[in-house]
Amino acid sequence: MALKFTTSYIEDSLAIFRxxxxxxxxxxxxxxxxxxxxxxxxxxxxxxIIVKHVTGxxxxxxxDFLITDGEKPDRDRDSEFVDPPxxxxxxxxxxxxxxxxxxxxxxxxxxxxxxxxxxxRGEAHSVMQAxxxxxxxxxxxxxxxxxxxxxxxxxxxxxxSVPRNRSAEFNRRVAAGEASQR
Numbered sequence: 001m002a003l004k005f006t007t008s009y010i011e012d013s014l015a016i017f018r019x020x021x022x023x024x025x026x027x028x029x030x031x032x033x034x035x036x037x038x039x040x041x042x043x044x045x046x047x048x049i050i051v052k053h054v055t056g057x058x059x060x061x062x063x064d065f066l067i068t069d070g071e072k073p074d075r076d077r078d079s080e081f082v083d084p085p086x087x088x089x090x091x092x093x094x095x096x097x098x099x100x101x102x103x104x105x106x107x108x109x110x111x112x113x114x115x116x117x118x119x120x121r122g123e124a125h126s127v128m129q130a131x132x133x134x135x136x137x138x139x140x141x142x143x144x145x146x147x148x149x150x151x152x153x154x155x156x157x158x159x160x161s162v163p164r165n166r167s168a169e170f171n172r173r174v175a176a177g178e179a180s181q182r
Contacts, residue, residue, distance in 0.1 A: 010109050013131050017106070020135075020142045021099055024051075026160050027142075027149035033088050035152035047148050048084035048091050054141050056080040058098035061120065061134055065105040066113075070120035070130065106131070 028036065028047060039046040045053070056077065061070040085091040114128040125133065150157050 009111055009114060009128060009131075010106065013135065014103070014106055016135055017099075017102060017138070020138050023160055024142045024145045026158075027146045028092075030153045030156070030158060031149050032152075035149075036088055036091070037084065038152070040148070040151075045081065045144070046084070047145050049081055050141050050144050050148075051091055051095055052084045053077075053080040054138060055094045055098035057134075057137065058102050061130070062098075062102045062105040065130075066116065066118060066127075069122065070118060071122075102134075 028051075031047065035047070037046050037048045039049070056075060057080075060072045060075040063072065085094060109127065114126060116127045117124050118127055118130050119125065120130060120133070146160065
């Protein structure tokens, strides 16, 4: 997970958020536009709906992170689960903009900020608790995106980590310095 040894929680958190973004990006690249907007059944969310929800959450949680409640009054969470943007381009534009808000909120922080208090839905959290809450939330949804993309891609799926039945080869390459560790 960590690309380099560090003792900075903020630096590690940023690396984890970036890792999850890359996983979702790489998964979404492997599906067609039709698959991006398809749901497995009437109760399931499409990848596009999951992305719309995550982007709404990110905007709400990270905009003015240290000074306003993380549940913004103009957020309509229920609307995040219907009517995604009509095109891949529009969806990914919102995706990128929301990640920019998250990174813009976290990059200026230092570990000295971790004990500061922020609020989410009126409930006090330390900055560290708020970050942990969002890492867990986004990890869940990135996992859903990856699972759906893998389902849709089928035999054309390109592994996002060590491919099945290739662990020994990967470990040999890591030991020889030919592959980075994940």
